[in-house]
Amino acid sequence: MHSSNSIIKFADNTTMVGLITNNDETAYREEVRALRVWCQENHLTLNFNKTNDMIVDFRKQQREHPPIHIDRTVVEKVESYKFLSVHITDKLKWSTYTDSMVKMAQQRLFNLRMLKKFGLSPKTLINFYRCTIESILMGCITAWYGNCSAHNLKALQSVVRSAQHITGGKLHALQDTYIIRCHRKAKKIIKDNNHPSHCLFTPLSSRRRGQYMCIKAGTEILKNSFYLKAIRLLNCHH
Incomplete structure (x- = not known):
């Protein structure tokens, strides 16, 4: 493997990351080719429907990047990619990810309200919140929280405030x-x-x-x- 590339594997999910310097994509493209060959030799099949190419480029003058081909099939270029449940965009913005978290957390607030209606104790409600809602809000927080917009942070914290009102107990603030x-x-x-x-x-x-x-x-x-x-x-x- 070239020093400018790295491969991240999790179960059957494989992600290749390459650093392109001076517009030279040779090492990255060679790595893609080597991965395809390795899969063939080890009787593994790449799922082209789930294979995407995302380019992160902050230069003022961006150039057009030729598409990646695998077995004569063009790999689709995307502006965002879901990596282990985290939505990463080509601009490294976190609105897509935080919006999905807020939506999922709000859905589970309904379950929290129903449990309170059934008469569960505040301690049990807080445990339920931490297992099913806080675990979502805190996922990979060191990566995204620092660069969240004020609007996104407000939406996330509103979920915590709602949960705190339902449980009647003090909950951890995202910032802390x-x-x-x-x-x-x-x-x-x-x-x-x-x-x-x-x-x-x-x-x-x-x-x-x-x-x-x-x-x-x-x-x-x-x-x-x-x-x-x-x-x-x-x-x-x-």
């Missing part, structure tokens, strides 16, 4: 959970030298032991990302 999980995730990445993001956390001088900086903090894409939030939390806790 986001901060806790960012700090926990950052410490795991720093301890794992093999993590793809380990190189982004650079220790400061010995006089400021235990504090870090993000080596790509100046880039616009990382402006409100998990990485900068994690750096701030690590340095504050120090």
Whole structure:
């Protein structure tokens, strides 16, 4: 595998990610070809109906990317892709994902109201909320929460407020959970030298032991990302 490519597998789901530099797509296309050959040699069939190609390109002057072909079949280009239940768009915006979460959570609020109507205790209602609603709202929160729009955050928090009104108990705010999980995730990445993001956390001088900086903090894409939030939390806790 070329160093600019990576393959992520989960059960029967395979995702290939390639970094294109200087408009040279050779390594990425060769990786796609190698994957197809590997599948043939191991008696596996690629499902073309579920195979998509998504390009993330923030350059001001974008160029047209020739389509990817697999066995003479053109792979469909898409603007969003659902990866392990998370909707990722080519602009790295989270409205599509948060809208789907709010819709699903609101549907389950109905079940919460019915349980209250049947006379279940507040403790049981809170447990039901945490298992069926909070688990949805908190999924992959370190990846998307920091770059959510104010409108999306308001919609998400309204679900929590509604659930809190129904259960009658104090529920965790999304912001609080986001901060806790960012700090926990950052410490795991720093301890794992093999993590793809380990190189982004650079220790400061010995006089400021235990504090870090993000080596790509100046880039616009990382402006409100998990990485900068994690750096701030690590340095504050120090």
